[in-house]
Structure formats: C-alpha cells, structure tokens
Amino acid sequence: MANQDVKDIAGQDYKYGFVSDVEADQIPKGLSEDVVRLISKKKNEPSFMLEWRLKAYRHWLTLKEPTWAAVHYPKIDYNGIIYYSAPKPKKKLASMDEVDPEVRATFEKLGIPLEEQKMLSNVAVDAVFDSVSVATTFKKVLGEAGVIFGSFSDAVLEHPALIEKYLGSVVPYTDNFFATLNSAVFSDGSFCYVPKGVKCPMELSTYFRINAKETGQFERTLIVADEGAQVSYLEGCTAPMRDENQLHAAVVELVAMGDASIKYSTIQNWYPGDKNGKGGIFNFVTKRGKAAGPRAKISWTQVETGSAITWKYPSCILLGDESVGEFYSVALANHYQQADTGTKMIHIGKNTKSTIVSKGISAGHGQNAYRGQVKIAKSATGARNHSQCDSLLLGDKCGAHTFPNLEVGNTSSTVEHEASTSKIGEDQLFYLRQRGLSVEDAVGMIVNGFCKQVFNELPLEFAVEAHKLMNISLEGSVG
C-alpha cells in the first residue's frame, strides 16, 4: 500500500513554465556562414571575434554529433533552430528602467528582482533572456572594487584584450561538437574578471531564461580570477513549458591564476518535459576550469533537477602545483529525464588534489549516469584524488549507471573511488511515517539527507532554494 501511496503523490506543475509576451528581434531559422556573420554583425563585434566564430563554424562542419553518452533522443535538426533571438528594442540600455517591462516582469516572477533597491541579498545578477543579456545589477559597486562583471557582449566591446586573451583558452573552439557549435553562434553570456588580490565583495549570479519558441540558447561564460583573487558565482536557469524540445548548448570557462579561487555553483532547472517525456530542454554543456597557477582552486557545485537530457561534465585542469579541484553534484532524473553527468580531473602539477562527490537520484522512468575521469599525468607526483559516487533509486522503473575512469601515470599518487547504490527503503519510509510524517515529507527528507553533503557546498541562500527545488522536482511519479 505504501508503495502505491508513493506513486499517488500528485504531480506539481513546473512552476516556471509560463511564456512571456515579448516582442523579439529574431533571425530566420537555420545555420550557415551567413548566420554566423549576421550574429557577429548584430553585436558589432571586432574582427577577431568574427574570425574566431568562422573558424569554429568551419570546424563544426567536419564534426559528428557524439553518441557515447548514455542518453537517447531524436535527431536534432540544426537547421530548424533559430540562432539569435533578442527582446526588442535592442539598444544600449543606460539604466534598469529601460528594460522591457515584460522582461522585467518575467524575472520578477522568477524571483530575480533586477531593481537594485529591491535587492535584499548581496548578490549581483546578470540576466540573460533568450540570447542576450538584459541587465546587470550592482555594476557600480563591483566597479569600485575593480571587478568587471557584465554581459559577454559588452565585455567584447569594452575589454577586447581580455576576451582575446582568455576566450577559448580553456575550452578551445575545436573542443567538441557542442562547444564548437557554441563557439560559432553564441550570442551572449556573462563575463567576469577579478583583478589581482581582490576578493569579490559579493556573490555573482547569472540567470538564464529561454523564452522564444524554436530558439536555441548558446551562451558563453568566462570567469578569470587573477593572482590571489577570489570569486563565488552562481547560475540559475529556467524555460517555459513547450511540447517541442529546445537546445541549450553553453560553454563555461574558468581561469584561476596562482592562489586564486573560483567557486562556481549551478542550480539547473530547465523545463524537464512533462510526465510522459514530451518536450523539455536538451542541455549539452561544456564546463571547464583551469587552475593555471600554484595553489589555485576551482570548485564546481551543481544541482541538476531540470532538462529532458543533461550532458555535462564540469572539469578541472590542475596545472599549477598544489592546485585543487572539486566537484560536488546532485543530479535528479524523474519521469523520463535522462542525465549523463560527471567530471574530469586532470592532474598535471605536483601535489595537486581533487575531490569528487556525486549524488544521483533516479525516479519514475528516469535514467541517471555518472561519468567521470581522473587522469594523473606522470608529472603530477604526489597527486591525490578521492571520488565518491552514490546513487539513490526511487521505484523500480528507473536506472542508475556509473562509468568511472581512472588513469594514474606515476607511483607516488593516491586515487580512491567509492560507489554505492541504494533504493529508498520501505523500512525508512515506514519509520518516518510512524513518527507522523506524510509519505511526501518522508521521501523529501530522505532525499534531502542523501544530498546534504553537496547542498552544504552551496552559498547559504541557494542551499535553501535547492532544498525546496528538490522537493518540488520529486513530486510526481515517485515510486
């Protein structure tokens, strides 16, 4: 009976599934060299950007879509996608007041108040609507600290030297099918530069929203922390409910110089599709950080509850001696969602250290795969890695898979891998119900307990949000 009760928990609708009525400046569907040129032109980019995009596009034409991930989806028609969509009017916005009221209303509905006076928390937000960045808050305060934070488009125009130096330095345009496509057509994203020795005075955040129909979102984020700098950054994402699948192929590059640290947190809540697996975002994302100097630190934390398909492996290249890489992940696959996610830790410098904690939750017909690589180069003497991969199954129609890959190139390094798979127990459920908790609260409590180690890594205000999001995402066919 209890099992049936679990199945009967009423599904709650995806609460971010609304569509905003915003007039958009769109280009026709399809991809060609002309489209790449048009995007670059619309953004008034300097010639080095156009050249880079074109090289990427030409390279992309030689690539085949990868098939190694444990995900299944219908063939994507890359000529059926609109590669550029921006809310009108597209002009330089001098203040928040000039943002389209509909766009502002959308972000307010999402709980992202753009108006600085309304900001309660000390978080600077860059908001990306469809393809372009529409507003950045707290730009002035950050400017006083010497921190550059804003849309990628603005950075290309205002800080071309920094962009030219770092763009593609971690994820080159030749990297992989989706990253290469992104390099050719990315329309906006966020850029952040924290100068030497500066500790960024507030949490930075980017909020991504896909609104328009049949558009793809290709944003690019680049964060550079110069020597001794520190920054913590969070991205959030949502999309309307639509029957067709939409493509999201983003790239995030992080560069941490010596003694610098970057903490990058993601709460990914793209529309996951409905209960029967119709619609939802295809999330094919390349994220990589380079710990370029000694004692640099890159830390990834992700809570992945959305998307029909998630394909992402936030990775660390540990180049500097004694540099540190971390990956903390919670991935939930409910209904017909598929997640293939994990990390790569590439140890090159001496005494480098990495930690991997992955928590996969599968419910309904969801399929969840952890895919990870730990590579210790010959040069990385004294390197250490610890990996822990735990899977939790809710019901008997879902699946959990683990694909760890360890390569150790020297004899002085230590690599540890722990893995566990458990099923949410009838005995755990009964125990909590016998203490007065409803089935729903009991499941939520068990799952949140399972995720705790990862949630603890999130900035406090977002940890609370992740907790709630997990409970909402679990509702529906748990059992």
Add this chain to the structure above:
Amino acid sequence: MLKITDLHAKIGDKVILKGLSLHVKPGEIHAIMGPNGSGKSTLSYVLAGRDGYEVTSGSALYQGQDLLTMAPEVRAREGVFLAFQYPVEIPGVSNKYFLKAAYNALRKHRGEPEMDAGVFLKFIKEKAKLVEMDPAFLNRSVNEGFSGGEKKRNEILQMAVLEPKLALLDETDSGLDIDALKIVAGGINKLRDPKRSVVLVTHYQRLLDYIVPDFVHVLSGGRIVKSGGKDLALQLEKEGYGWIEAEKAAA
C-alpha cells in the same frame, strides 16, 4: 484505550495472527511474551500499519476509533508510537531536524502552531536527559553509526518527545547490555503516566525486572494462550514455554 478482538492477520499467504484478543486500559502496562515466530512483532506492525500485513478479520479499536483503517502517519499523530526492534538509519538527516519535523507534524494535527526552533531545542535537550543521551547525538544523522544501545535509547527519546498515548515497544531490550538496559528501562519508567498505556513485546523476562507490568500475556501460535500478573513472567523464565504448549494441547 486499545481493544483488539479476534484479530486475524497474514503476510502473503502466511497466516500469523489467528484470533488475538487484548484489552488495554489507560495507564496499564501489558507485557506480551512468547517464543520466536509466535507473532509478537507482527502484532506491533499490524497495530502501527506497516505495509504488507493484511488483516483478514477481527478489529482493533483505539480510543473507540477503528485503528486499522487509518494511515500509519495518522495513527502516529493520534498518539500511537512504535519503538522499533531495528531502528533504521536516515543518513544526512540530523536527529534534531527529524524530531522537530515529527513533533510539528503532531502539533499541526492537533491544530497547534509549530514550536519555535529555540524553544524546541531546549525541550529536546531536557528530554535527552531522560535517557542519559549526550546532546551531541541530536546533531548526528538519525541512528547513523549509533551502537545498538544508542539506537534503542534514541527510540525512547523519540517517545519522550512525542508523548504518545499508546506506546508499543517491540523487543526494546534485545541486543542491550545490562547498563544500557537499565538506562532504557529507566527512561520508560519515567514516562509512566496514568493516561499512557504501554504494550511491551519481549522475548525475555529480564526487562520486566526493571519495568513491572500490570499484566503478562503469552502469545503462541498467533493467539494469546495465557494471561496473568507479573508472576507469570517469572514462571516462564524458569520453566520455558513448553508447559503452556502442553497445557494447551491437553485442553
């Protein structure tokens, strides 16, 4: 408080309870003893509403209401508490958080507001003293890495916090050394109340040295075959269950 009449129950095709009757009044302590496989744990689970146990006939009234049709969580909120023989671990959920959620679920059911976090903390620290539990345990994950004795003490702590009207203690003495047994029994004794009934399921007499029952019942073959006062337990300890079986056969 609890009136069980001619209760029959099975798991799958296996019939375990075959016409069990028991009447427990407020404030009474009843000990249910019996050999392995006699249906002691089944009785606790059926009363608490565990999945997989099917009641085929008979009734169980709790405060005049039909207990058997209530969902397990509703029984709990109405004041039925089961101290588990094997308490489960809930990793990543602190004991404190768990107790608070359970306690507030109870208050909500009674139409009372949630208790403030600070007040609640003082409240549970006070309760922890009843079972001589180090407050550090309140911050640890529920039962995770607890010894057998610590788990049982944690059960009694939960009982102290939730203040049930009917407590079912399932082999609470099993796996305890003598010191732990004294602490657990001491905790239960402190919770004795004229309005609180206790049904103590146990295999051995030794727990009854510390918790003196008003009645002792012998469960055998899914029915209560003999009832008496606390002396019955001593007789069972000395002579085993064989003579009851023989007496039953003779009858």
